[in-house]
Amino acid sequence: MNRQCPINQTAIWAQLHQHQRSTRFLHMRALFEQDTQRFARMHEKLNGLLLDYSKNRITEDTLSLLIELAQAADLHSWMDKMRRGDKINVSEDRAVLHTALRLPEGAEVYVDGHNVVPDIHRELNRALAFAESLHNGIHRGAHGERITDVVNIGIGGSHLGPQMVTLALRPFHQNINIHYVANVDGASLMRVLDHINPATTVFIVASKSFTTPETILNAQTARRWFLQKGFTEADIAQHFVAISSNVDKAQTFGIAPENVFAMFNWVGGRYSVWSTIGLSVMCAIGTRHFRDFLAGGHAMDEHFFHAPLRHNMPVLMGLIGLWYNTFYATTSQAIIPYDHGLRRLPAHLQQLDMESNGKQTGRYGEHLDFDTGPVIWGEEGVNCQHAFFQLLHQGPRLIAADFIVPMNSFYHVSEQHKVLVANALAQTEALMRGKTLDEAYAELAHLDNKQRDMLAPQKVFPGNQPSNTLLLDAVTPFNLGMLLALYEHKVFVQGVIWGINSFDQWGVEYGKVLAKKIEPQLSNTDPLAHDASTNGLIDYFREHHHEHA
Numbered sequence: 014m015n016r017q018c019p020i021n022q023t024a025i026w027a028q029l030h031q032h033q034r035s036t037r038f039l040h041m042r043a044l045f046e047q048d049t050q051r052f053a054r055m056h057e058k059l060n061g062l063l064l065d066y067s068k069n070r071i072t073e074d075t076l077s078l079l080i081e082l083a084q085a086a087d088l089h090s091w092m093d094k095m096r097r098g099d100k101i102n103v104s105e106d107r108a109v110l111h112t113a114l115r116l117p118e119g120a121e122v123y124v125d126g127h128n129v130v131p132d133i134h135r136e137l138n139r140a141l142a143f144a145e146s147l148h149n150g151i152h153r154g155a156h157g158e159r160i161t162d163v164v165n166i167g168i169g170g171s172h173l174g175p176q177m178v179t180l181a182l183r184p185f186h187q188n189i190n191i192h193y194v195a196n197v198d199g200a201s202l203m204r205v206l207d208h209i210n211p212a213t214t215v216f217i218v219a220s221k222s223f224t225t226p227e228t229i230l231n232a233q234t235a236r237r238w239f240l241q242k243g244f245t246e247a248d249i250a251q252h253f254v255a256i257s258s259n260v261d262k263a264q265t266f267g268i269a270p271e272n273v274f275a276m277f278n279w280v281g282g283r284y285s286v287w288s289t290i291g292l293s294v295m296c297a298i299g300t301r302h303f304r305d306f307l308a309g310g311h312a313m314d315e316h317f318f319h320a321p322l323r324h325n326m327p328v329l330m331g332l333i334g335l336w337y338n339t340f341y342a343t344t345s346q347a348i349i350p351y352d353h354g355l356r357r358l359p360a361h362l363q364q365l366d367m368e369s370n371g372k373q374t375g376r377y378g379e380h381l382d383f384d385t386g387p388v389i390w391g392e393e394g395v396n397c398q399h400a401f402f403q404l405l406h407q408g409p410r411l412i413a414a415d416f417i418v419p420m421n422s423f424y425h426v427s428e429q430h431k432v433l434v435a436n437a438l439a440q441t442e443a444l445m446r447g448k449t450l451d452e453a454y455a456e457l458a459h460l461d462n463k464q465r466d467m468l469a470p471q472k473v474f475p476g477n478q479p480s481n482t483l484l485l486d487a488v489t490p491f492n493l494g495m496l497l498a499l500y501e502h503k504v505f506v507q508g509v510i511w512g513i514n515s516f517d518q519w520g521v522e523y524g525k526v527l528a529k530k531i532e533p534q535l536s537n538t539d540p541l542a543h544d545a546s547t548n549g550l551i552d553y554f555r556e557h558h559h560e561h562a
């Protein structure tokens with residue numbers, strides 16, 4: 014890969030800093046008052062999705078400069094590299110091909126001279142056929158009973174994406190209950206095992222590497238539990254399947270070869286819900302809906318790869334986010350879905366964004382001397398209005414928020430849905446407009462002067478708090494596919510401009526190594542050689558932990 018000029022040494026970078034200094038006191042309220050066409054110019058539509066980005070601290074000049082920045086970072090050529098399977102994950106020498114997972118049959122993408130699309134569809138079709146065999150009762154438990162429950166054991170990308178999609182698409186579920194176990198905290202597995210019948214349950218062990226200790230320990234415990242319930246080793250084949258790029262390891266664990274669904278090393282965990290890692294989603298929603306989900310992702314890919322930058326949703330969201338992170342030095346980005354089904358979206362996007370761009374080293378090993386990946390956080394609306402919105406409205410920090418709002422609900426409570434939507438739109442308006450001191454005084458005209466002087470300043474809202482609003486027709490598999498792919502590409506755009514390899518995660522590894530060292534020390538009495546705090550905490554655990562008989 015050719016090195017580019019470090020992005021913060023380009024002329025456009027300096028121009029953007031200068032532009033930020035000269036526009037930072039512009040208030041969005043004034044921008045809307047001056048330009049009645051602001052919404053018309055600053056929204057984009059794609060199929061069942063609308064992105065309104067007009068409530069941001071930007072002008073047309075800001076957008077032009079940001080687009081110039083994208084061009085200076087060679088965004089188009091990185092998009093091409095990703096799409097055609099170049100090994101842009103340089104530290105792991107891997108292609109990055111989650112977009113290939115959403116390609117229709119017959120397409121071609123080559124990795125090391127091999128067209129991977131037939132492999133993708135072979136494994137996808139195997140996984141879909143397995144899910145169908147549960148739905149139609151052809152695959153049954155070892156005692157001949159119909160499967161009613163599926164437990165996905167996985168963590169990180171092998172958990173968050175599938176769980177989020179499964180919850181979001183609840184109205185599309187078929188006849189199987191889906192459970193998720195991730196944490197090595199025994200409570201996570203035990204609380205599921207308490208409610209299921211081994212005779213009617215299939216466990217999916219989902220692990221790209223098949224070496225993640227949390228997943229392997231949970232899978233071993235689930236297997237022991239299964240055998241203690243009167244089943245035999247021979248019965249495991251009917252009740253345990255695995256998804257991994259390490260097929261040999263899955264077989265060594267005891268999973269029958271025909272029950273191992275392959276995934277590919279060029280799919281990052283946090284981008285893998287589209288692969289066989291989505292098996293639990295397939296079990297939830299079935300073939301037709303899963304294919305719709307893939308089609309939604311593909312529709313966003315086509316838009317991303319072909320739309321001009323100025324009208325390209327992921328590019329616009331990436332650039333606007335970067336405008337705040339890097340040029341306003343903000344540190345966080347809120348994700349607020351006004352949809353109960355999307356309540357795990359903030360958690361999924363946390364991994365997607367923070368594991369991808371939470372880095373201060375560039376893809377060639379250079380130190381990046383500017384602010385990069387934001388802290389992603391959020392919660393479903395309206396619940397969060399009664400929790401942290403006070404800080405968004407009157408706290409001192411600039412915090413950008415994405416509001417994700419379906420216009421239609423699958424539940425026949427139209428009145429409630431309108432209240433939900435009204436709240437979402439009202440928040441974006443209030444955050445943008447704010448309330449001036451004069452307006453606060455005018456509202457308190459009925460009070461005496463002393464009370465007004467005390468209360469009015471407390472009712473001032475600075476406003477100018479930016480937001481994007483994403484309106485979906487409804488949370489259908491297709492629309493959800495578009496939404497997820499939109500965020501994946503947004504993260505990619507930012508990573509490219511910052512010069513980050515968004516597809517490795519070395520930071521996660523260090524903690525794992527230290528945990529391996531500490532684990533035996535919790536059970537033995539060997540002398541400790543950590544820092545005084547860690548030594549003290551290990552000693553305290555040794556004194557206070559009680560082994561179960």
Ligand code: F6P
Pocket residue numbers: 168169170171219220221222223224225228281282283368518521
């Ligand atoms: O948290 C680190 C990580 O490697 C993630 O990137 C990944 O999604 C997760 O662990 C689980 O990994 P695996 O699917 O290999 O068990």
